[in-house]
Amino acid sequence: MSKATMNINFMGARKPLGILSVLLVIASVALLVTRGLNLGLDFTGGTTVVVKSPVDVELSQARADLAESGFSDAVVQHYGSPKEVNIRVAPKEGDDADTIGHDVYAALKLHNEDLELLKVEFVGPQVGDELRDESGTAMLLALGLMMLYVWFRFSNKFGVATVVALFHDVIIVLGLFSLVQWPFDLTVLAAVLALIGYSLNDSIVVADRIREDFRNSRQNDPTQIINNAVNATFSRTINTSLTTLLVLVALYFFGGEVMRAFSEALLVGIAVGTYSSIYVVSNILFMMNVSKEDFLIPEPEEIDEMP
Known part of the structure; x- marks a missing residue:
């Protein structure tokens, strides 16, 4: 269907979807307050062990072997290929950080003598706390800079609407991670920061068309003007989202466990971001009584040079 004939x-549906957005944000905040995020070792500290086997490693068997040796809470994942395994163990009081990685390796080697130790890394709790605090600061800084950019490029109303949409997207993604307790580490944080940029770009495309239609349209009904603008940009929005989703689906299925959390965050985020670019931004604009006067270009004042 061409842009000229599209008239959705x-x-x-903006009012019921606006109510849905409010409910989702409230539920997400409640989950974050009550359950919190399942922070990965990047933020909590702990030991990471990477081993390699000449044959494919069954993760269920590796978990059982570790549980026998007292590492029942270890996170075991394939690392790039079925022959390589990444084991993450949270820190415990009384454990020797210098030996715990080799203890994990020894527990696995009991059942696989050909196992090779590739890497042992330890992240202390203090480093994890610093990463968590700095990551939160980076996210807030990114949101603040985005708000300033939109504020100066468009208008105060568009600045508020776009930043609300950004917070909406981030909070809902974090709420989902809290609900299902997916691990939240630096990789997921990178995905959230990428989501902020993606969501802002999509919102700017829609906002730019809305601004131009308000300036050039002979209509005075804001609902019809925004509806026409969304219809005009809808095919571009869908094409961008679908091509990005194809890449993320490939990463999810073929990128291994290392990229799975990254792709999960962006898969959810892009769907939410596409929705918010249309409905959250428009609902906020209507709440602030947007009109043609908000987008009129002021005419330069004539200066009488005569004495």
Whole structure:
């Protein structure tokens, strides 16, 4: 369907979807407060061990072997290939950080003598706390800079609407991670920061068209103007989202465990971001009583040079 013939009444569903967005944000905040995030070792500290076997490693068997040796809470994942395994063990009081990695390796080697130790890394709790604090600061800084950019490029109302949409996307993604307790580490944080950029870009495309339609359209009904603008940009939005989703689906299925959390965060984030670019931004604009006067270009004042 061409842009000229597309005439979907997007704004007809804006009120119920606006209520849905509010409920999702409230539920996400409640989950973050009550359950929190399942922080990975990047933030909590702990030991990471990478081993390699000449044959494929069964993760269930590796977990059972570690449980027999007292590492029942270890996180075991394939690392790039079925022959390589990444084991992460959270820190415990009384454990020797210098030996715990080799103890994990020894527990696995009991059942696989050909196992090779590739890497042992330890992240102390203090380093994890610093990473967590700095990561939160980076996220807030990114949101703040985005707000300033939109504020100066468009108008105060668009600045508020776009930043609300960004917070909406980030909070819902974090709420989902809290609900299902997916591990939240630096890789996921990178995905959230990428989501902020993606969501902002999509919102700017829609906002730019809305601004131009308000300036050039002879209509005075904000609902119809925004509806026309969304219809005009909808095919571009869908094409961008689908091509990005294809890459993320490939990463999810073929990128291994290392990229799975990254792709999960962005898969959810892109779906939420595409939705918010249309409905969250428009709902906020309507709440602030957007009108044609908000986008009129002021005419330069004539200066009488005569004495």
